[in-house]
Amino acid sequence: MLQHLVSILEILSSFTPRFEKQFFTCTFVLFTIFYMLQNFKSNKKYYLSTMALAGPVVISQLGHTLVQTADTMIVGHFAGTIPLAAVSLVHSVFMVVLIIGIGIAYGLTPLIAQENGRHNIKECAKLLSNSFWLNIVSAILLFLFVFYGSMYAMQHADQDPEVVETAKPYLLILSLSILPLMVFNTFKQFAEGLGFTKQAMNITIWGNVLNVVIAVILVKGMFGIEPMGVRGVGIATLIDRILMMIVMAWYVLSSKNFKLYIDHFSIKFIDFSRVKKILKIGGPVAMQYVFEIGAFAGAALIAGKIGAVEQASHQTAITLAAMTYMMASGIASAATIKVGNAYGNKNFFRLQKFATVSYHLVLVFMIVCAIIFALFNQYLPYIITKDQEVVMMASQLLIIAGMFQLFDGTQVVGLGTLRGMGDVNIPTFITFFAYWIIGLPVAYYLGIEMKIGVKGIWYGLTLGLLTSSILLYFRYRYMIQKKLPRNQILVNG
Numbered sequence: 001m002l003q004h005l006v007s008i009l010e011i012l013s014s015f016t017p018r019f020e021k022q023f024f025t026c027t028f029v030l031f032t033i034f035y036m037l038q039n040f041k042s043n044k045k046y047y048l049s050t051m052a053l054a055g056p057v058v059i060s061q062l063g064h065t066l067v068q069t070a071d072t073m074i075v076g077h078f079a080g081t082i083p084l085a086a087v088s089l090v091h092s093v094f095m096v097v098l099i100i101g102i103g104i105a106y107g108l109t110p111l112i113a114q115e116n117g118r119h120n121i122k123e124c125a126k127l128l129s130n131s132f133w134l135n136i137v138s139a140i141l142l143f144l145f146v147f148y149g150s151m152y153a154m155q156h157a158d159q160d161p162e163v164v165e166t167a168k169p170y171l172l173i174l175s176l177s178i179l180p181l182m183v184f185n186t187f188k189q190f191a192e193g194l195g196f197t198k199q200a201m202n203i204t205i206w207g208n209v210l211n212v213v214i215a216v217i218l219v220k221g222m223f224g225i226e227p228m229g230v231r232g233v234g235i236a237t238l239i240d241r242i243l244m245m246i247v248m249a250w251y252v253l254s255s256k257n258f259k260l261y262i263d264h265f266s267i268k269f270i271d272f273s274r275v276k277k278i279l280k281i282g283g284p285v286a287m288q289y290v291f292e293i294g295a296f297a298g299a300a301l302i303a304g305k306i307g308a309v310e311q312a313s314h315q316t317a318i319t320l321a322a323m324t325y326m327m328a329s330g331i332a333s334a335a336t337i338k339v340g341n342a343y344g345n346k347n348f349f350r351l352q353k354f355a356t357v358s359y360h361l362v363l364v365f366m367i368v369c370a371i372i373f374a375l376f377n378q379y380l381p382y383i384i385t386k387d388q389e390v391v392m393m394a395s396q397l398l399i400i401a402g403m404f405q406l407f408d409g410t411q412v413v414g415l416g417t418l419r420g421m422g423d424v425n426i427p428t429f430i431t432f433f434a435y436w437i438i439g440l441p442v443a444y445y446l447g448i449e450m451k452i453g454v455k456g457i458w459y460g461l462t463l464g465l466l467t468s469s470i471l472l473y474f475r476y477r478y479m480i481q482k483k484l485p486r487n488q489i490l491v492n493g
Contacts, residue, residue: 046350046353046354046356046357050331050334050335050338050354050357050358050361051361056197056198056200056201057192057197057200057201057330057331057333057334058326058327058329058330058331059201059204059205059330074212074215074216074219074233084312084315084316084384084385084387084390086167086170086230087167087170087230087233087315090167090170090171090174091297091300091315093171093297094146094171094174094175095293095296095297096290096293096294096297097142097145097146097175097178098142098178098181099286099289099290099293100138100142100286100289100290101135101138101139101142101178101181101182101185101286102181102185102286102289103282103283103285103286103287103288103289103290104134104135104138104278104279104282104283104285104286105131105135105138105182105185105186105188105189105282106185106189106282106285106286107131107278107279107280107281107282107283107285107286108127108128108131108186108189108190108193108278108282109189109192109193109333109336109337109340109419110193110281110336110337110340110419110420110422111127111193111277111278111281111340112124112127112128112189112190112193112194113193113194113336113337113338113340113341113344113420114340114341114343114344114422115127115344116193116194116195116341116344117340117341117342117343117344117345118344118345121260121261121264122264124190124193124194124261125261125262125263125264125265125266126264126269126271126274127190127274127277127278128186128187128190128261128265129265129266129267129268129269129270130269130270130271130274130275130278131186131189131190131278132183132186132267133270133275134275134278134279134282135182135183135185135186136179136182136183138182139178139179139181139182139183140179142175142178143175143176143178143179146171146174146175146178147172147175167230169230169231169234170230170231170233170234171234172234173231173234173235173237173238174234174237174238176238177237177238177241177242180238180241180242180244180245181241181244181245183245183249184241184244184245184248184249187248187249187251187252187253188200188248190252191248191251191252191258192333192337193337193340194257194258194261195337195341196257196258197334199248199251199255200248203244203247203248203251204244207240207241207243207244208240210239210240210243211236211237211239211240212236214235214236214239214240215232215233215236215237217232218231218232218233218235218236219232219233253265280424281419281422281424284424284425284427284428285419285424285428287428287431287432288415288424288427288428288431291428291431291432291435291436292431292435292468294435294436295435295436295439295440295443295461295464296318296461298440298443299314299318299440299443299457299458299460299461300314300315300318302443302444302447302448302457303447303454303457305448306447306448306453306454309387309389309390309393310393310453310454312385312387312390313390313393313394313397313454314394314397314454314457315384316381316384316385316390316391316394316397317381317394317397317398317401317458319384320373320380320381320383320384320398320401321373321398321401321405321408324365324366324369324373324405324408325408325409325412327365327366327369327409328362328365328366328408328409328412328413329412329416331358331361331362331365331409331413331416332358332362332412332413332415332416332417333416334358334416335354335355335358335413335416335417335420336416336417336419336420337420338350338354338358338420339351339354339355339416339417339419339420339421340419340420340421340422341420342354342420343420343421343422348480351420351421352480355417355476358413358416358417359410359413362409362410362412362413363406363409363410365409366405366406366408366409366410367405367406369402369405370402370403370405370406371402373398373399373401373402373405374398374399374402377395377396377398377399377402378391378395380395380398381394381395381398393454396455397454397455397458400455400458400459400462401458403462404458404461404462404465404466406469407462407465407466407468407469408465408469410469410472410473411434411465411468411469411472414427414468414469414472414473414475414476415427415431415472417476418472418475418476418479421479423475423479426475427472427475430468430471430472430475431468433467433471434464434465434467434468434471435464435468438463438464438467439460439461439463439464439465439467440460440461440464441460442459442460442463442464443456443457443458443459443460443461443464444457444460445460446459446460447460
């Protein structure tokens with residue numbers, strides 16, 4: 001059966017953006033938009049409220065990816081294929097570590113949203129204090145893990161020796177940026193939990209602009225500076241994250257928007273019961289990130305076993321796909337905040353409404369992104385690299401990426417909705433099952449054993465995302481039925 005499925009996928013992915021593909025895709029888009037318009041009038045305030053909150057979060061979330069995207073673009077254009085493969089290798093190893101930290105920091109957001117829904121200002125302040133120290137300790141531990149663990153893993157992952165040697169200094173410098181990034185996320189997640197999302201967006205935008213400028217100067221060796229290659233993008237990222245930390249902390253601690261909360265904030269206040277409370281959500285969220293990002297990291301390592309060109313092509317395509325994923329992630333974060341706030345004040349009608357419109361919005365976003373990937377698959381890789389062999393292979397992967405956009409978007413919104421309800425343990429198991437029991441083994445089998453190559457790896461990832469999306473939606477429906485009497489459950493909720 002698996003061979004038949006692969007054959008079907010091969011046929012579909014072999015299509016360049018022809019009329020048939022455009023017709024069916026556009027028809028699906030129009031149907032989805034028409035469905036939303038039918039429900040827009042009755043749900044108008046929920047759509048507008050979610051979009052107003054999600055917009056800045058999307059840009060802010062996108063910022064984390066754009067840092068890596070900028071690194072990849074600069075290295076791809078100015079350094080060559082081996083350095084580009086080195087960046088891919090570092091990101092595959094480092095992202096797993098980094099995402100643990102981001103997940104732990106994210107544990108603060110639904111708690112702040114819930115407590116703010118209960119108008120518990122003092123508790124919000126105490127949670128911020130304990131999150132601050134938790135994130136600092138986590139950053140130190142993660143740095144040690146990278147220094148002693150990731151370096152070793154990278155050297156023994158059956159990768160090109162030249163790629164590994166090029167990657168080492170970049171990984172070390174990136175690991176130093178964990179601490180400022182974790183402190184930045186402490187104040188960012190606090191502000192977003194209260195519904196203030198534009199400020200983090202603005203800081204992220206200016207931070208990314210600065211990162212690109214510094215990276216180009218250091219990589220190329222401008223203004224009398226000796227060219228640093230891959231090391232240069234690492235230094236630029238470190239400087240960028242230090243400055244973002246300072247500005248974000250200053251904003252939260254000095255702004256009138258947070259005065260009532262900061263009046264009760266004390267950096268000396270440490271309560272292990274609240275640390276445990278944050279970890280109870282942040283820990284599983286971190287593992288959810290690890291299982292998903294780890295699967296893509298594993299895919300990069302599998303691609304590296306095939307060859308440097310395949311690994312560079314994977315990195316090129318996944319970098320582009322990651323940008324669209326962050327759009328969905330932003331909507332998911334907005335869903336967490338809105339659902340968490342409604343859950344905190346026990347307004348289950350609003351909870352269902354916000355969950356429903358979040359699913360609608362992510363469907364439209366990801367369908368549009370899928371169309372862009374399908375129509376411009378032969379041109380988009382040039383954003384990352386000029387290597388013709390890499391561009392050709394990456395363009396084929398973008399067609400497959402268009403296939404899994406919907407699954408990727410709906411699964412992350414499902415996770416966000418469930419986090420807002422405080423449900424994180426079962427979703428964590430679902431992500432593990434979908435990515436590591438189904439997705440990655442199938443990716444290895446198709447890519448290596450069946451010798452389909454890097455396209456086979458992406459077919460396996462697509463299957464994992466589909467599994468996660470379906471199971472998380474059913475989990476959401478189960479939680480709604482568990483919390484509410486049947487006559488209060490929205491038909492389309």
